[in-house]
Amino acid sequence: MNRLLVLARHGQSEWNLKNLFTGWKDPGLTQRGVEEAREAGRRLRAMGVQFDVAFTSVLSRAQRTCELILEEIGQPGLRTIRDQALNERDYGDLSGLNKDDARARWGEEQVHVWRRSYDVSPPGGESLKDTVARVLPYYVREILPRVMRGERVLVAAHGNSLRALVMVLDGLTPETIPSMELATGIPLVYSLNADTTVADKKVLEG
Numbered sequence: 154m155n156r157l158l159v160l161a162r163h164g165q166s167e168w169n170l171k172n173l174f175t176g177w178k179d180p181g182l183t184q185r186g187v188e189e190a191r192e193a194g195r196r197l198r199a200m201g202v203q204f205d206v207a208f209t210s211v212l213s214r215a216q217r218t219c220e221l222i223l224e225e226i227g228q229p230g231l232r233t234i235r236d237q238a239l240n241e242r243d244y245g246d247l248s249g250l251n252k253d254d255a256r257a258r259w260g261e262e263q264v265h266v267w268r269r270s271y272d273v274s275p276p277g278g279e280s281l282k283d284t285v286a287r288v289l290p291y292y293v294r295e296i297l298p299r300v301m302r303g304e305r306v307l308v309a310a311h312g313n314s315l316r317a318l319v320m321v322l323d324g325l326t327p328e329t330i331p332s333m334e335l336a337t338g339i340p341l342v343y344s345l346n347a348d349t350t351v352a353d354k355k356v357l358e359g
């Protein structure tokens with residue numbers, strides 16, 4: 154595939170399992186999360202995918218997912234660039250709270266708006282719009298030039314930092330982004346055109 158860009162959300166984390174808002178907190182992967190990351194790697198291996206460089210956040214669940222994918226495709230230790238710009242959306246004051254407890258306290262609708270709307274920030278945290286505002290410049294400056302030069306790029310990151318990227322790549326709008334969910338451990342395989350638009354997208358589901 155030409156101009157290959159693969160996006161992978163980390164596998165299940167300890168706090169995903171406990172149903173806690175996580176954001177910039179740093180829990181590790183669960184055993185299931187490790188297996189999801191390995192499965193993502195196996196799916197990429199089955200397509201014959203190899204990378205020239207990997208990007209991840211400064212959070213361990215994404216870094217470990219990145220390592221596990223690289224191990225599964227036979228490229229352990231591939232050059233990996235870690236940057237805070239790819240971190241999960243900062244959930245601010247919600248970080249560490251149980252999502253069901255938050256629904257009981259603030260109502261289903263309000264919690265859904267904080268989690269999935271484009272421009273409403275959770276208290277003390279980042280909206281998706283804020284997340285786009287840090288992820289997109291990093292993508293344009295550091296990731297996209299490599300893809301355009303023909304380097305095959307893996308980005309192992311988070312539900313909302315990747316939703317920010319997918320919003321831009323897929324041309325989603327503030328109206329259509331709320332229904333877009335990214336599953337843990339299912340890689341999105343993009344091939345880009347010379348003008349940086351998407352030529353092809355595959356969702357590597359089971």
Ligand SMILES: O=C(O)[C@H](O)COP(=O)(O)O
Nearest residue numbers: 173174175176241268312
């Ligand atoms: O930070 C978190 O809690 C999760 O990684 C993503 O949460 P969300 O499903 O509420 O966006």
